[in-house]
Each structure stands twice: as C-alpha cells, then as structure tokens.
Amino acid sequence: MGDSSMSTDDIPKGKQTAVKLAETDFAADKREHDVGSAVADYWTRVRSGDLGAIPAILGLVGLVVLFTALRPDTFLSKGNIANLFIQALPYTILALGLVFVLLLGEIDLSAGVASGVCGAVMAKLITDSGQPWYVAVLAAVVTGVVIGSVIGWLVAWVRIPSFVVTLALFLGLQGVTLKLIGEGGTVPVRDDVIVAIANKNMPIWLGWTLAVVTALGYGVSQFLRWYRQHSRGLHAKPVQLIAARVAVVAVVLLLGTFLLSRDRAPSPLITLAGVPWGVPLVAVLLIIATFVLGRTSYGRHVYAVGGNAEAARRAGINVNRIRMSVFVIGSTLAAISGIVLASRLNSVAPGSGGGNTLLLGVGAAVIGGTSLFGGRGRARDAILGGLVIAVIDNGLGLLGTKAYANYLITGGVLLLAASIDAIASRRRSATGR
Amino acid sequence: MPGKAASVGAVTPLVTLRGVSKRFGPVQVLHDVDFTARAGEVTALVGDNGAGKTTLVKCVGGVHAPDAGEYRFDGRPVRLGSPREAAALGIEVVHQDLALCENLDIVENMFLGRERRLGVALDEAAMEDEAIRVLSRLSVRTIGSVRRRVSDLSGGQRQTVAIARAVLWDSRVVVLDEPAAALGVAQTQQVLEIVRRLADKGLAVILISHNMNDVFAVSDQIAALYLGRMAAQVRTADVTHRQVVELITSGRSGDLGLAV
Numbered sequence: 001m002g003d004s005s006m007s008t009d010d011i012p013k014g015k016q017t018a019v020k021l022a023e024t025d026f027a028a029d030k031r032e033h034d035v036g037s038a039v040a041d042y043w044t045r046v047r048s049g050d051l052g053a054i055p056a057i058l059g060l061v062g063l064v065v066l067f068t069a070l071r072p073d074t075f076l077s078k079g080n081i082a083n084l085f086i087q088a089l090p091y092t093i094l095a096l097g098l099v100f101v102l103l104l105g106e107i108d109l110s111a112g113v114a115s116g117v118c119g120a121v122m123a124k125l126i127t128d129s130g131q132p133w134y135v136a137v138l139a140a141v142v143t144g145v146v147i148g149s150v151i152g153w154l155v156a157w158v159r160i161p162s163f164v165v166t167l168a169l170f171l172g173l174q175g176v177t178l179k180l181i182g183e184g185g186t187v188p189v190r191d192d193v194i195v196a197i198a199n200k201n202m203p204i205w206l207g208w209t210l211a212v213v214t215a216l217g218y219g220v221s222q223f224l225r226w227y228r229q230h231s232r233g234l235h236a237k238p239v240q241l242i243a244a245r246v247a248v249v250a251v252v253l254l255l256g257t258f259l260l261s262r263d264r265a266p267s268p269l270i271t272l273a274g275v276p277w278g279v280p281l282v283a284v285l286l287i288i289a290t291f292v293l294g295r296t297s298y299g300r301h302v303y304a305v306g307g308n309a310e311a312a313r314r315a316g317i318n319v320n321r322i323r324m325s326v327f328v329i330g331s332t333l334a335a336i337s338g339i340v341l342a343s344r345l346n347s348v349a350p351g352s353g354g355g356n357t358l359l360l361g362v363g364a365a366v367i368g369g370t371s372l373f374g375g376r377g378r379a380r381d382a383i384l385g386g387l388v389i390a391v392i393d394n395g396l397g398l399l400g401t402k403a404y405a406n407y408l409i410t411g412g413v414l415l416l417a418a419s420i421d422a423i424a425s426r427r428r429s430a431t432g433r
Numbered sequence: 434m435p436g437k438a439a440s441v442g443a444v445t446p447l448v449t450l451r452g453v454s455k456r457f458g459p460v461q462v463l464h465d466v467d468f469t470a471r472a473g474e475v476t477a478l479v480g481d482n483g484a485g486k487t488t489l490v491k492c493v494g495g496v497h498a499p500d501a502g503e504y505r506f507d508g509r510p511v512r513l514g515s516p517r518e519a520a521a522l523g524i525e526v527v528h529q530d531l532a533l534c535e536n537l538d539i540v541e542n543m544f545l546g547r548e549r550r551l552g553v554a555l556d557e558a559a560m561e562d563e564a565i566r567v568l569s570r571l572s573v574r575t576i577g578s579v580r581r582r583v584s585d586l587s588g589g590q591r592q593t594v595a596i597a598r599a600v601l602w603d604s605r606v607v608v609l610d611e612p613a614a615a616l617g618v619a620q621t622q623q624v625l626e627i628v629r630r631l632a633d634k635g636l637a638v639i640l641i642s643h644n645m646n647d648v649f650a651v652s653d654q655i656a657a658l659y660l661g662r663m664a665a666q667v668r669t670a671d672v673t674h675r676q677v678v679e680l681i682t683s684g685r686s687g688d689l690g691l692a693v
C-alpha cells in the first residue's frame with residue numbers, strides 16, 4: 001500500500017496550500033529504559049501527583065519508629081509483632097474489597113456492618129444449628145454476595161448514589177445483626193477450623209516453604225514477563241529495577257516469616273511460633289485480586305469505568321454490570337473479613353463490624369494509595385494501608401490511649417489520607433495538560 | 434476480504450446514501466439527502482450548525498436508521514441497527530469529545546472493550562505489537578512510548594490515539610467529527626496529516642469540519658449540507674473557498690447548489 005500512496009503534489013487541491021506530509025517513520029519509544037531514565041520517569045510521575053505507595057511506606061516507617069520510641073519494650077516484642085499481623089487481617093481483607101468499589105469512584109459505607117452480618121450468620125449456623133464450618137462459611141459468603149447484589153442493583157439500575165444506598169444499609173444491616181444475635185448477647189465461635197484462622201499458626205517448615213515458594217514464584221513471573229517484553233522489543237522496565245523489586249519482596253517475605261517463626265510464648269514451658277493461618281489466606285486473596293485487576297479484561301474494564309464511564313460505554317463495555325460486580329466483590333470480601341474477625345475475637349457481638357471498622361477499611365485502602373476519585377488504585381494498597389492501620393490501632397492500644405482520643409486520631413488519619421489523595425489528584429489534573 | 438483490495442481506488446463509492454430522510458418528531462432533520470464517500474478519498478462534510486451533519490454521520494455510523502432512502506455499503510444495500518453492526522462492516526466513528534480513559538495508557542485505550550486474550554489473561558505483548566504496527570502505518574512519530582498514560586498526552590496526541598483506535602480494526606470507513614476543533618496550529622497540522630494518510634492507505638474518510646482551510650487542505654470532495662438538504666457534493670479541486678462558504682450559508686452558489 002505504501003507505493004500507492006500519493007505524494008503531496010498529486011493530492012487534488014483547491015487554492016489553499018497543501019498539508020506537508022512528513023514521511024518520517026514511526027519512532028515509538030521502544031528504547032529500553034535504563035535505571036537512570038526509569039528513576040527520572042518515576043520522579044516525574046510522583047511530582048505530577050502520582051504518589052503510588054510512597055505515603056503508605058513513609059507512614060509505616062514513621063509510625064513504627066514513633067511507637068518503638070514511645071514503647072521500646074513492648075511495641076517490637078515478638079508477641080506484639082504477631083499481634084500486629086493478626087490485627088491487620090480483617091481490615092486488610094475489608095480494604096481489598098473496598099479497593100474494587102473505590103476504583104469506580106463509588107463508596108460502600110455498609111461494608112463494615114455487612115461483615116458483621118456475615119459473621120453472625122456463620123456463628124449462628126455453627127453454634128446454634130450445629131452446622132459444619134464449611135456450610136457456615138459458604139452461607140456467610142453467600143450472604144455477602146446477596147448484600148452486594150442488592151447494593152449493586154440499587155446503584156447501577158435504580159441509580160441511587162452509592163453513598164445513600166450504603167448509608168441506608170449501614171443502618172439496616174446493624175438491625176439484622178442485632179436480630180440474629182439478640183440484644184446484649186454474643187454468639188461464641190468455637191469451631192476449630194474457624195478459630196485457627198487468627199489463633200493458630202502454620203508449622204514452621206510450612207511457613208518457610210510457602211514464603212520461599214511465593215518469593216520464587218514472584219521472581220520467576222516478573223522475569224518471564226520482562227523477558228517476553230524485552231525479546232519482542234516492547235516497552236520493558238530495566239532489568240535491574242525488576243531485580244531490585246523482586247529482592248525487596250523476597251526480603252520482606254523472608255523477614256516476616258523469620259519474625260513470626262521465633263518462639264513468642266510468654267512462658268518458656270510452651271512454644272508459640274509460626275505464621276498465623278490468616279496470613280496465607282490474605283496472600284491468596286491478594287494474588288487473586290492483583291491478577292484480576294491487572295491481567296484480565298474484567299479488571300481493565302473496572303479501571304476504564306472508573307476513569308471515564310462514558311468512554312467505557314462507547315467501547316462496548318457493559319457499565320452497569322461492572323458497577324454491580326464491584327459491590328458484589330466488596331461485600332463478599334467483607335463477609336470473609338467478618339469470618340476472620342469472628343475468629344480473632346472467638347465470638348460475634350451485635351456491634352461486630354460497626355463502630356470504626358468501616359472507617360479503618362476505607363482508611364487502609366486510601367492510605368495504601370487507592371484514590372477516592374476512581375480509576376486509580378491497586379490490590380496491594382489494601383495490604384500496605386491495612387498494615388499502617390494495624391500499627392496505629394496496636395500502638396495506640398499499647399500507649400493506653402483513651403477511647404475518645406482513639407476515635408479522634410483514627411478519624412484524623414483518614415482525613416489526612418483523603419487530603420493527600422485530593423491534593424495529588426488536583427495536581428494530576430493540573431499537570432495532565 | 435475480497436472487497437478490501439478491490440475497493441481501493443474503485444469507481445463504486447464505499448458508502449452511498451440515496452434520498453435519505455430523517456425526522457425526529459416534528460422536526461425534519463434530513464430531506465432527501467444524497468451522499469457518497471469513496472475509498473482512498475477524504476470527503477469533507479460541511480454545513481452550518483443545525484444543518485444535519487451530525488445526524489447524517491449518525492446514519493452512516495448506525496446510530497440512527499434513516500426513515501426513508503437507500504444506504505449502500507460497497508454496492509450492497511444495508512440497514513444498520515446499531516453502531517456495533519456498523520463496526521462489523523468496518524465503519525468507525527471518532528467522536529468530537531474523545532472517548533478515551535485518561536487513567537489508561539495508549540495501548541489499553543486502543544484495545545478497550547476488545548482486548549486480546551491468552552486464556553483468561555490479557556495478551557499485553559500482542560496488543561502492544563499491534564498498537565505499534567497501526568501507529569507506524571499512520572507514520573505517527575509524536576506519541577513517544579505507547580505505554581504512556583493518556584493523561585500525559587496533548588490534545589493532538591489524544592486525537593491521534595482516538596483515530597488510531599478507529600483504524601485498528603481493519604476499518605474501511607472512518608468518520609471524524611471535528612478532529613481539529615480544540616487543537617493548536619501545529620497539532621491541527623499533525624492531525625490533518627494523519628487524516629490524509631488514512632485516505633492514502635485506501636480508507637474512505639468522512640471529515641466533519643467548520644474550518645475551510647482544513648477542508649481545502651485535506652479533502653478530495655466536499656459535501657455541503659444546507660438546512661437538512663444536500664446543497665452540493667463537488668470535487669474540492671473544482672470549487673473555490675468562496676463558493677463553498679456560499680453553499681453553506683445560502684445553499685447555492687452560481688449554478689451550484691439547490692434550485693431556487
């Protein structure tokens with residue numbers, strides 16, 4: 001076809017000057033980034049308001065230093081480090097579901113109490129009806145799916161703002177939990193499997209094996225991806241950066257396993273060591289969510305609808321279906337979070353999932369770097385933010401802060417995270433040319 | 434694709450509308466309009482606001498079905514019920530307000546809604562390859578990396594991405610609604626080069642524009658609508674700037690245009 005293309009002079013024209021056709025070949029930026037240019041690109045992105053994980057990591061380091069300074073004996077003790085991870089589990093899972101909702105620029109204010117309802121359903125089935133744990137867990141998850149479907153349907157098809165729908169459910173669902181459990185009562189959870197999630201540890205060898213396998217798997221997948229891109233001459237990050245990233249992940253995994261594999265029993269007579277079972281549960285959920293958001297067309301469509309719903313609609317994406325699905329995912333993960341919370345507390349109370357649970361979940365997602373304005377965020381944000389939230393929660397507990405101050409501080413942290421997000425987002429649109 | 438090679442430079446127009454009328458309630462928007470667009474040519478569609486340009490291209494693009502008249506695509510009569518059916522024939526419309534997601538990169542935008550997959554996972558490498566191939570075919574040299582986010586691109590670059598996305602699907606007809614409307618001088622020039630290049634590659638390009646300089650710079654034919662009627666469709670080489678303006682403003686110019 002190239003031969004048949006007309007040169008400028010042949011194009012039939014009126015009296016106006018013809019457009020000059022530049023015949024320069026396409027010179028797409030296929031150059032391999034070197035470390036310097038990649039770092040420079042990253043810095044440009046940060047300056048234009050794309051902060052990524054920076055606030056969460058800075059916050060995490062700062063808080064750990066702060067609490068270590070204030071409570072040098074207890075904060076970094078073996079037992080407390082394990083506590084931190086266990087405390088982070090429910091918030092992290094809740095936040096993981098909220099990341100999907102926030103990616104569309106929507107909000108689910110009922111996620112916390114939905115986790116309470118689902119936990120209550122599970123507890124009632126085990127304790128009162130004597131059902132096996134898997135039936136109870138399935139019922140809790142189905143409850144989450146139903147709640148999410150109702151929210152999604154009201155938001156996507158009836159077109160009520162998600163804020164209003166989920167505020168209504170926030171109130172309504174607390175009534176459901178209260179009805180299920182009865183006023184003033186609590187339902188104990190004694191099933192071995194459920195209790196084990198937050199209270200029992202994997203054997204030491206299994207913890208190490210999983211950590212090594214995960215680190216290797218991550219490394220192999222990253223290098224394979226780099227190799228595929230590199231060998232086809234496509235846009236690829238410099239291999240040194242990938243190596244550095246893999247090294248950081250491996251070190252974090254192995255260090256975490258090491259810290260949790262030490263005997264943390266308060267008495268020398270018993271041994272208490274190993275990675276809590278809830279940690280691999282969160283890891284699996286994180287891997288699935290990362291894959292879904294980053295590597296499937298469903299995930300791509302979630303980002304597209306969050307970025308520009310009209311463009312997504314014109315591209316043939318069923319926007320309503322996507323909108324409904326994120327609420328289903330959000331509430332389903334809330335159900336799992338409710339199960340883990342029940343495991344940690346060994347019981348479900350009428351107030352489960354109420355109070356500041358939701359605030360902490362949203363806070364975790366936003367602190368991790370997921371934008372409240374939609375279209376930006378990753379699954380790992382929930383983990384990073386969840387750890388920050390757990391450190392705050394745990395540290396304040398060690399300091400013996402009064403309840404009122406606890407609320408004030410947690411609310412303040414959420415506002416701070418939201419402010420960073422809002423300012424960064426304004427910067428993005430200002431530099432977005 | 435037997436039609437594809439044959440239609441390049443062929444005498445039969447790719448898109449032919451004969452006596453097309455369209456009415457919205459009491460308002461007759463198009464009266465008995467004839468319009469053709471040939472492969473390898475840029476057909477400019479001009480007319481004042483409300484003359485019916487957008488309705489006409491919506492009929493071409495399958496958004497509206499004409500109330501009366503004949504629509505032939507590559508010689509065969511067709512009746513398009515939706516933009517999807519039009520896309521299946523190879524007719525793509527690039528809207529005035531660009532339908533791009535700013536939080537996605539160029540490749541992701543170009544394949545949005547029609548991603549390539551390997552099993553359940555996205556085939557990123559294949560999509561990136563294909564995006565680069567299409568952009569090089571358009572001799573686009575102003576994009577930088579195809580993995581740049583659209584939010585980092587200028588207006589002209591965004592327009593380029595939107596156009597490239599339209600031709601990614603072996604399209605045969607591309608409708609461009611005011612592609613240079615909000616662009617600066619240099620960027621307009623770049624976009625017009627691409628418009629010209631699309632036609633040179635054998636596509637039928639329908640260009641809506643208000644800017645006479647742009648129209649004369651790239652078009653082979655000019656179709657002027659006046660109050661919902663086709664005042665004239667003429668070869669660009671045969672008319673002057675002033676004649677076209679008269680066709681737009683009064684529906685006739687000398688012996689051209691609508692009968693009094």
